[in-house]
Amino acid sequence: MRLRARIATLLGTSILVMTAGAVPAAAHPDPPVDGATGGGDAYFPAAGNGGYDVAHYDLDLGYTPQTRALTAHADVTATATADLRSFSLDLRDLDVTSVTVDGTPTSYTHEGGELVVTPAEPLSEGTEFVVGVDYGGTTGQPEDATGALYGWISFADGAFVANEPEGASTWFPVNDTPADKATYSFEIDVPEGTVAIANGVPGEPRTADGRTTYAWEADDPQASYLATASTGNYVVTDDTGPGGLPIINAVDADLDQAAAGAVLATQPAMIEYFETVFGPYPFGSFGAIVDDDEEAGYALETQTRPIYSGVPDESTVAHELAHQWFGNKITPALWKDIWLNEGFATYAEWLWEESTGGRTPQQQFDEAFAAPAGDPFWTVPPGDPGAPALFDAAVYSRGAMALQALRVTIGDDAFTQVLRQWADRDEFVPVGTDDLRTLAEEVSDQDLAAFFQAWLYTPAKPAAPTPA
Ligand code: ARG
Ligand code: ZN
Numbered sequence: 001m002r003l004r005a006r007i008a009t010l011l012g013t014s015i016l017v018m019t020a021g022a023v024p025a026a027a028h029p030d031p032p033v034d035g036a037t038g039g040g041d042a043y044f045p046a047a048g049n050g051g052y053d054v055a056h057y058d059l060d061l062g063y064t065p066q067t068r069a070l071t072a073h074a075d076v077t078a079t080a081t082a083d084l085r086s087f088s089l090d091l092r093d094l095d096v097t098s099v100t101v102d103g104t105p106t107s108y109t110h111e112g113g114e115l116v117v118t119p120a121e122p123l124s125e126g127t128e129f130v131v132g133v134d135y136g137g138t139t140g141q142p143e144d145a146t147g148a149l150y151g152w153i154s155f156a157d158g159a160f161v162a163n164e165p166e167g168a169s170t171w172f173p174v175n176d177t178p179a180d181k182a183t184y185s186f187e188i189d190v191p192e193g194t195v196a197i198a199n200g201v202p203g204e205p206r207t208a209d210g211r212t213t214y215a216w217e218a219d220d221p222q223a224s225y226l227a228t229a230s231t232g233n234y235v236v237t238d239d240t241g242p243g244g245l246p247i248i249n250a251v252d253a254d255l256d257q258a259a260a261g262a263v264l265a266t267q268p269a270m271i272e273y274f275e276t277v278f279g280p281y282p283f284g285s286f287g288a289i290v291d292d293d294e295e296a297g298y299a300l301e302t303q304t305r306p307i308y309s310g311v312p313d314e315s316t317v318a319h320e321l322a323h324q325w326f327g328n329k330i331t332p333a334l335w336k337d338i339w340l341n342e343g344f345a346t347y348a349e350w351l352w353e354e355s356t357g358g359r360t361p362q363q364q365f366d367e368a369f370a371a372p373a374g375d376p377f378w379t380v381p382p383g384d385p386g387a388p389a390l391f392d393a394a395v396y397s398r399g400a401m402a403l404q405a406l407r408v409t410i411g412d413d414a415f416t417q418v419l420r421q422w423a424d425r426d427e428f429v430p431v432g433t434d435d436l437r438t439l440a441e442e443v444s445d446q447d448l449a450a451f452f453q454a455w456l457y458t459p460a461k462p463a464a465p466t467p468a
Contacts, residue, residue: 032122035087037114039177043335043387044145046113047166048177049088052078055128056182059172061229062189063139063196068154070094071136074172079128086118090169090176091135093142100132115173133173142170145387149296157252158194158231160293162300162307165335165390168224179333179430181221188229189213195234197250197289199227199303218303220283221427223331226303230289237261241268241286242275248287248305260290260311270321273355274348277416278322278423282329288317298391301345303328314356315349322348325423333430338390339382339456340431343399344422350400365404368397373461383433383456402455405465409451410444417443444468 039048058075076089092113099108101119108117115133123129139159142151144167151167153160161171168174188196189211196214199222203215218227234250235257241247247267251260267288271281289307296309299316301323308316326348327341350361359367371377380386380394382402389395407415418440425431437452446468454462 030083032083032085032124034116035082035084037088037116039175039179041177041334043390044166047090047169048180049090049114049175051082051084051087052080052123052175054078054175054180054182056184057172057174057227058185059229060187060189061171062136063159063231064191065154065156065158065194065231066191068139069136070139070152070171072134072172074131074133074135076131076133076173077128078131078175080123080125083125084119084123086116087123089115089117089131089133089173090166091115091133091173092169093140094135094137094171096133096135096173098132098134102129103132113169131173135173139171142167144390146389146391148298148391153293153296155232155293155295157233158190158291159229160232160291160296160307160309161228161230162296162298162302163227164225164300165338166225168227171229172227174224176224178223178225178331178335181223181331181428183221184216184218184227186216186218186229187213188216188231190231193233194231195236195250196229196231197234197236197248197305198229199305201246201285202248220303222303222328226301226328228289228300228302228305228307230291230307232291234289239264239268239287241271242281245271245281246285246287248285249290250288251290251311252292254292255290255311263312263314263317264288264290266314267317267321270318270352273352274318274322274325277351277419278325278348279420282324282427286321286324288312288320301327301341315353318352319345319349322352329427330422330425331427331430333432335387335390336384337432338385339395339399339402340433340436342391342396343382343403346396346400347403350404361400361404361407365401368401369464371461375461378461379459381457381459383452398455405455405462406440406448406451408465408467409448410440410446411467414440414444 035051038045056077060073062071096110099106139152139154144150151170166176169176186198192212198216200218206213233253236250239247249264283304285304287305293309299308301320306320322345326344332340350364380392382395382399
């Protein structure tokens with residue numbers, strides 16, 4: 001929201017921009033355009049769209065785990081960033097039964113995961129509009145480009161909902177690019193006894209006729225891959241972080257509650273520690289969704305409420321918490337820059353371990369750097385790993401090593417500044433690796449082109465860093 005996606009801008013309005021100077025506007029007004037059906041990310045060309053900027057998703061989701069039936073209505077509030085004859089939303093594997101624009105039934109097509117909407121009248125640039133979509137179907141177990149389960153993953157007792165990178169479109173109509181942040185409201189209607197947990201803060205649940213509706217408000221604008229609306233037989237407990245921050249934890253009733261409770265009890269202290277290193281916690285709430293779905297097999301930093309497929313260890317909790325600054329607040333525009341999320345979150349694990357009396361980041365670096373030059377580990381360049389290696393060990397571990405190598409190269413003081421200033425950027429301006437290089441060069445007054453080339457883009461083991 002607020003700033004339109006850089007890429008969507010290029011794709012959606014380039015025609016207008018190119019002709020604006022050449023043709024007198026009054027004599028030959030530019031015809032409205034069809035908004036792009038892709039967001040311009042080379043890794044996931046179908047994800048995202050052009051020509052509009054979403055401000056808010058209002059999602060009404062009715063879900064029954066036993067039958068996997070999803071019956072839903074979405075109201076998507078957006079602003080046109082071009083004169084639009086048509087525009088597209090991403091929605092896969094579900095059936096659409098009606099579409100409205102500002103309440104008026106509208107024609108649409110829905111093929112290949114693109115819901116293309118053509119309003120009766122074109123939408124002029126700057127107009128705010130609401131798209132209403134009725135949709136639903138039987139949910140499944142979608143897989144991402146790496147072969148992992150993602151999106152709306154159906155299990156016997158509910159759904160584990162983890163969208164990264166472009167799985168939001170498996171459960172709602174969406175501009176599925178991290179460059180278009182929006183606020184969310186959820187109403188999730190489930191059989192009585194099932195609990196639904198989403199981002200942000202809850203309203204009062206309502207039960208009638210054997211169904212319970214859970215309301216959640218996520219007022220901190222978030223990328224679509226960070227939305228969740230997970231369901232299960234959760235036990236919910238409240239805690240409080242620094243400054244009265246509400247912490248809401250949901251732990252599957254089939255798990256060891258004491259073990260989960262013990263690790264989640266470290267969250268307030270972790271927030272307090274990371275605030276001293278990265279600056280203020282960026283959102284209005286926090287917590288955890290701890291599920292018993294080992295088949296999913298990973299955790300995700302869903303905004304304000306990370307989701308875990310089993311009882312996490314302390315490092316994993318520190319990792320997902322650190323993502324609230326790195327990834328969720330400061331968000332890469334393109335998926336090739338995923339190391340800006342995973343390298344920083346892994347480095348934050350190292351910092352947390354050191355702060356609790358464990359290994360130093362330099363010790364962690366040394367252990368990982370011991371991998372011989374011939375190890376295939378070094379063949380994945382973290383700064384452009386390719387979609388199938390999006391979550392490769394190199395993205396995490398070599399990404400974190402790159403930060404420690406940067407620290408050695410520019411010195412502790414400059415590095416501390418870089419972490420702080422990086423976390424302090426505008427949350428609505430998506431970042432890329434060059435932005436980090438520019439910041440590090442400014443702070444350190446060094447030319448870091450060769451450093452970034454070696455650590456992030458070269459498919460070979462870099463030389464050991466040397467202090468300047
Ligand atoms: N970003 C997550 C984390 O490291 C990992 C997500 C893995 N997702 C996937 N679709 N394979 O915290
Ligand atoms: Zn991560």
